[in-house]
Amino acid sequence: MRDEDLLQATSYRDRISTVTKSGERNWVYAAQPAGKWYNYRKILAYSYMLVFVILPFIKVNGLPFLMINIPAGRFILFSKIFWPQDFYIFAIAMITFIIFIVLFTVVFGRLFCGWVCPQTIFMEFIFRPIEWLIEGKPGQQKKINAGEWSMKTIFKKAVKHYLYLLISFAIANIFLSYIISVDELVKIIKEPIDQHYVLLFGLIFFTLLFYGVFAFVRDLVCTTICPYGRLQGVMFDKDTMQIAYDYKRGEPRGKFKKHAERTDGDCIDCLKCIDVCPTGIDIRDGLQMECIGCTACMDACDKMMEAVDLPKGLIRYASENKISKGHPFRFNGRMIAYTILLSVLFLIMTFLVITRKTVDTIISRVKGQMYQEVPGDKISDLYEAKILNKTKQAMPITLKVEEFHGEIKLIGIKQIILAPENITKVDFFLEVPKSELPHRSNKIKIDVFYGDDKIQTVKTKFLGPFK
Numbered sequence: 348m349r350d351e352d353l354l355q356a357t358s359y360r361d362r363i364s365t366v367t368k369s370g371e372r373n374w375v376y377a378a379q380p381a382g383k384w385y386n387y388r389k390i391l392a393y394s395y396m397l398v399f400v401i402l403p404f405i406k407v408n409g410l411p412f413l414m415i416n417i418p419a420g421r422f423i424l425f426s427k428i429f430w431p432q433d434f435y436i437f438a439i440a441m442i443t444f445i446i447f448i449v450l451f452t453v454v455f456g457r458l459f460c461g462w463v464c465p466q467t468i469f470m471e472f473i474f475r476p477i478e479w480l481i482e483g484k485p486g487q488q489k490k491i492n493a494g495e496w497s498m499k500t501i502f503k504k505a506v507k508h509y510l511y512l513l514i515s516f517a518i519a520n521i522f523l524s525y526i527i528s529v530d531e532l533v534k535i536i537k538e539p540i541d542q543h544y545v546l547l548f549g550l551i552f553f554t555l556l557f558y559g560v561f562a563f564v565r566d567l568v569c570t571t572i573c574p575y576g577r578l579q580g581v582m583f584d585k586d587t588m589q590i591a592y593d594y595k596r597g598e599p600r601g602k603f604k605k606h607a608e609r610t611d612g613d614c615i616d617c618l619k620c621i622d623v624c625p626t627g628i629d630i631r632d633g634l635q636m637e638c639i640g641c642t643a644c645m646d647a648c649d650k651m652m653e654a655v656d657l658p659k660g661l662i663r664y665a666s667e668n669k670i671s672k673g674h675p676f677r678f679n680g681r682m683i684a685y686t687i688l689l690s691v692l693f694l695i696m697t698f699l700v701i702t703r704k705t706v707d708t709i710i711s712r713v714k715g716q717m718y719q720e721v722p723g724d725k726i727s728d729l730y731e732a733k734i735l736n737k738t739k740q741a742m743p744i745t746l747k748v749e750e751f752h753g754e755i756k757l758i759g760i761k762q763i764i765l766a767p768e769n770i771t772k773v774d775f776f777l778e779v780p781k782s783e784l785p786h787r788s789n790k791i792k793i794d795v796f797y798g799d800d801k802i803q804t805v806k807t808k809f810l811g812p813f814k
């Protein structure tokens with residue numbers, strides 16, 4: 348191919364489909380897809396929405412199944428409370444998740460965007476269907492937006508935007524219930540509004556944010572804002588599965604003529620694949636950053652192939668190597684490396700979650716306090732313990748010292764009872780026989796017992812007289 352031809356053929360890469368040459372927004376009027384893949388996506392999308400709505404209501408042992416209270420630094424996952432002290436588990440989980448997404452993208456392309464991403468799910472299965480229902484097919488929508496607004500148009504627009512706002516408000520409420528729990532949300536709704544201005548502001552903010560995204564920003568989220576979308580280019584290789592147009596079979600494209608012998612390729616240039624594309628691209632130009640892997644063009648093309656009695660799959664899931672060289676799918680070196688890394692991280696994370704402590708204790712000598720000599724030829728040091736109980740139940744615990752015949756004497760209390768989901772402060776004296784202390788500063792271990800179970804061992808220092 349000559350350089351000018353190559354430049355011409357790839358000029359679509361110099362711009363994005365949703366922006367005109369003069370820099371204005373190119374509004375996408377996508378047609379409703381129909382077909383096998385759209386039906387699969389519908390099932391997944393509505394199941395996913397159902398899970399999104401009911402998950403905040405699910406509780407195990409009185410705790411929500413999932414709660415992510417970022418402002419309070421409190422997270423509940425699988426009904427287990429995680430505190431800021433457990434942040435390292437979250438950090439590992441985030442890294443594992445990112446590697447998983449990278450591996451997934453290297454192998455399956457933007458499958459996440461098309462099938463699972465909330466932006467696509469809500470846009471394509473709630474907001475856009477409402478638009479089709481109220482304003483009609485893309486042609487009718489274009490007409491409405493281009494012409495003078497009649498009372499009927501204003502009514503249609505008002506109904507659509509009212510529904511959009513209502514649904515955005517519902518999503519914002521569900522979203523909030525993941526942060527503060529559904530019980531707290533219901534309590535706040537019942538209480539006078541002037542006690543919860545901050546939350547009200549949050550609700551209004553998120554409602555307007557969702558409304559703005561789904562009513563106006565739309566595909567720009569996927570093509571311009573989302574960092575994951577922007578990273579696709581560096582993650583894809585020629586073995587990545589993607590939604591691909593089989594240019595070997597399709598080109599040269601040419602219109603379908605009934606009863607005439609076909610000398611062109613299989614693409615009948617009907618443009619149906621472009622009509623249904625929610626990001627407004629022509630998949631026949633090749634892999635593009637804007638493609639969210641939604642399968643709409645696959646369904647549209649299959650339908651046309653069926654109608655003209657040609658084999659389906661002109662647009663299908665395939666790697667570039669499969670289309671250009673006929674290579675079957677292979678797990679290449681990069682994929683193997685990511686898989687090993689992911690497995691190791693997953694094992695580390697499982698280990699950390701399983702061995703995660705329900706009680707976290709910090710013990711330190713009270714600063715500025717000297718040791719004391721006490722009756723029985725013993726030395727006594729003053730300590731302060733801060734004990735975090737991560738569970739929902741009050742926990743009676745005992746502190747013991749197994750070395751040096753140490754004895755703990757609590758100050759002001761007889762028994763340590765840890766308040767649920769709280770930090771309990773305890774002061775105590777630790778007495779050790781003088782004769783057993785080998786040094787002035789001695790390392791000592793204090794064990795924390797819950798019943799007969801030793802749940803933690805804390806290392807600290809015990810100071811005595813010079814030897």
Ligand code: SF4
Nearest residue numbers: 624638639641642644
């Ligand atoms: S090119 Fe096809 S798969 Fe990609 S976004 Fe458009 S319709 Fe969806």
Ligand code: SF4
Nearest residue numbers: 614615617618620648
């Ligand atoms: S839908 Fe299929 S046949 Fe029609 S233009 Fe697209 S690729 Fe060609």
